[in-house]
Amino acid sequence: MRESVSISTKNCNPKTAGLACSAIFIILFLLQPLKATAKQSLDSLDTYIYQEKSSEKRLELIFKLLDKNYNTAIILQLSEKAIQLSDSLRNREKKALALERSGMAYNAYGDHFKASERLNESLEMYQSLGNLDGVNAAKRSLGETYRAARNYPLAMKSLQESLDYFLEKKDSVMLARIYNRMAATLFEIIFLETEGVEVKKEFREPDSKTSLMFDKDPAWKQYKDSLMNYIHLANELAISKQRYDLVISTEIIHAAYFTYTAQYEEAVRRFQGIIEIIEDSGLYEDLPLVFYNLAMLHLPNYLNQPETSMEFAKMAIEESRNLDIKAYEYMGFNVLHQAYAAQGEYQNAYESVLEVLENLKIFTADELEIKLKTQEIEYKLAQNEIELRSRRNQLWIVWIATFLIVLSFSGFTYILNRRNKKKQALMEELNRKNLMISEQNQELEKINAEKDKFFGIIAHDLRGPFATIIGFSKILEDEVQNQNYAEIGKTSKLISESAEKAMNLLTNLMHWTLSKTKRLDYYPETINLNQLVRENISLLSETAKQKRIDLQQDILENIQVFTDRNMLNTVFRNLISNALKFTRPGGAVSVMAVERTNDVLILVKDNGIGMDSKEAATIFNLDRKTGRKGTGGEPSTGLGLILCKEFIELMGGKIWIESQEEKGTIVYFSLPLEKINFS
Structure with missing residues (x-):
């Protein structure tokens, strides 16, 4: 079943309009099919x-x-x-x-x-x-x-x-199209054999009780319910958007369901209703398929009205040729020859068989074996054409032709299935490899960006502290020679501070490198959060004192977390240092924690200079632009926050940030609660 893709036209009806309407079609060339x-x-x-x-x-x-x-x-x-x-x-x-x-x-x-x-x-x-x-x-x-x-x-x-x-x-239109195709796929799963194009044995000779099997057998009922759900959803969405092409396509599937479950009168009624929708909307793409279904419904095996079947088959062929859809033309002739044979019109039946073969050649033009079989059939039919004039042999020849068509079509289907299976396997393998290559390329780009950033940090940010150490070392040498002991103390302090900055940066770089190369050891233990935060605040209290920043914590003494002590120390040192760095003298920095059901939520809050939403959104990206200095001119690489994210995720937690310019920043992160021992 093909999916309709044409759009609605309502100004003219091409099947009933005269010269005036034809002229409009020429003028409105772009607007009409x-x-x-x-x-x-x-x-x-x-x-x-x-x-x-x-x-x-x-x-x-x-x-x-x-x-159009x-x-x-x-x-x-x-x-x-x-x-x-x-x-x-x-x-x-x-x-x-x-x-x-x-x-x-x-x-x-x-x-x-x-x-x-x-x-x-x-x-x-x-x-x-x-x-x-x-x-x-x-x-x-x-x-x-x-x-x-x-x-x-x-x-x-x-x-x-x-x-x-x-x-x-x-997207209602796309959803309608998808549900329509899911309905078509499930319909074929239910009614057609997996191999070939034959109808499943349960539906080959359906009786009045066939439809009841869907309600008696749970597996069949699930199939039916899913099919009807897809049809309902596709129709509902298509109607809401006035996509009558999709309504037509979906209704064809629905009507075909009644055909295959031996509810013929209902099937005819629904196909006639589809024709009305097609005429009203001017969407003729699926009209040959509707006529074909009606022709099939009137064959002897169904409603047994071969004259009506013949008329619908001719209409299907005519519309197929108008639309240049060879598949529908083939299907129309296939029903037409059966309708002729049922009425004893064997000459016409034979000619219809030849049309079936002509169409079959088009579908198998690239398959040498099928072409040879088709030529063989044509040769045999040509040899029997003289005998066809004899009334006595007419029926026999029609049966031979029908058998050969079935044989040829079965061979074609078998070869096509084998070919499709091989090609599908190749396509699946190609898709898998393409996806793998795409993922590898993305990973390589990410690694290259991280490598470039890594070397940029080493080249730029380590140069400053070491240059300071070298410069002040020379000054210190001069001061010692001049025995200027008052300046020696100041210079030594500056050298110590620069060395400490370089060491902190190197430590962060080393930890980050170990985490990225998966060589960082993780040793979780039960940790008293209050005590660990106090220790880190104590280490940074001198920095806070120099900037006159109020550094406090608000954490209950009994809160326990289960994680790696060294990693958590690194996270707190970086987050508190960052807060102090970007807070003006006289400001405040606080560390808080709230115990939740499965984890502990920790906040590091400051009322410093903050940042805009764009900078906050990229704060954890290694390839973002860095170099923003603190309120006291302190340097910043941006690596500390990235290292915190790596460590927190390794510890089983999450980290995020809220910030406003000139109002401050809050860094949130979560950690698992103390490990429960059931022994």
Whole structure:
């Protein structure tokens, strides 16, 4: 079952309009579906397209024409033009869209392998562009292609991934399209054999009780309930957005359900209702499929009205030719020859069989074995054509032709299935390797960025402290020679402070490197949080005193955490140092903790200079721009916060930040509670 993609037209009805309406169709060329033959339409379209001198406008025009067409041959040609033109313009977004359109056209034409090639290429291009809407639209199209190729597990997987994304986006049209395809896939899972195109034995000769099996057997009931749910959701969403193309497609699936469950009168009623929707909306793409279903419903095996079946089959063939959809034309002739045979019109039945074979050759043109079989059938039928004049042999020849068609079609299906399985396996392997390469490339880019930042810190931030040490060492040497003992003490203190800064930076760099290379040992133990915070505040109290900052803690004495002591000390030293660094003299810094159900929430709060939302959002990124100095001119590398994030995540916690300019900053992080011992 093909999915409708044309848009609604309401100004004219092409099946009933006269010359005046035809004139309107010519004038409103861009607004109406084209119903000329492929060659005539393409000639006129080329003339129309190349009136545009600008390549960019020409490309936009091609996409407009693609939106207004449902002739498969025209869509194939237009999408190829769009691919070439967008490629020459280096417009990768448009090329990805053109590839997707081309893939869906190939799928409609029956070349599922070519369709999957184009759609996977479109998917990869959307991924490289970071276009998630495009990625998941391509996945939906891939799901439809896998369904058409009868790979139902892969079809459902692709459709489900697309559904999950568009449920979050709340895109009603895309959701309707996905539910429609999920309904089509589940319908085929229920009623068709996995191998070949044969109907499952449960439905080959259905009686009046067939539909009851869905209610008696839990497995069948689950299938039916899921199918009806997909149909309901697709219809509800499509109607809400007035997408009658999707309503038509979904209703065809619903009506076919009644056919296969032997509810023929209800099936006829629903197919007639679909024709009314098609006539009202002017969406004729699926009209041949509706006529085909009605023709099949009136065959002797069903309603046993072969004359009516013949009329519907002829209508299906006529509409298929108008739309240049070979698959529907083939299906129409296949029913027509059965209807003729049922009425004893064997000459007409034979001619219909030849049309079936002619269409079958088109579908298997790239399969040498099938072509040879088709030629063999044609040769045998030609030898028997003279005998066909004899009334006595007419029925026999029809049966032979029917048998050969079934045999040829079965052989074609078997070869196609084998070919598709091999190609699907290759596609799955290719997709897996492409995903692996993409993930490796992302990891390499991240590692390169971290490496560049790492060496930048070493080159820039260590140079300052060491330059200070070297400079003051020379001054100290001079002071010693001059026995200027008052200055010696000051200089020694400055050397000590610079060495301490360099040592702190080197320690952070070493810890960060060990954590990134997975060589940092983690030894969790039960720790009294109040005591550990007091120790760290004591170490930094002199810095707070020099800047006249009130440094306090508010943590209950009985709060215990289960984590690594050295890592936690490093986190508190960095966070408290940062708060002191960016707080003005006379400010305040406090450390607080709140015990929750499964963890402890810790806050390091200051009323310092804060930061804007843009800087706060990238504060934990290694590749962000650093170098912001503290309120006392203190240097900053930005590595401390990144190291805190690494350590907190290693300890099983999370870290986040809130900040406002000139109002201060609060750093939050969580840690697991004391380990429970059940012994």
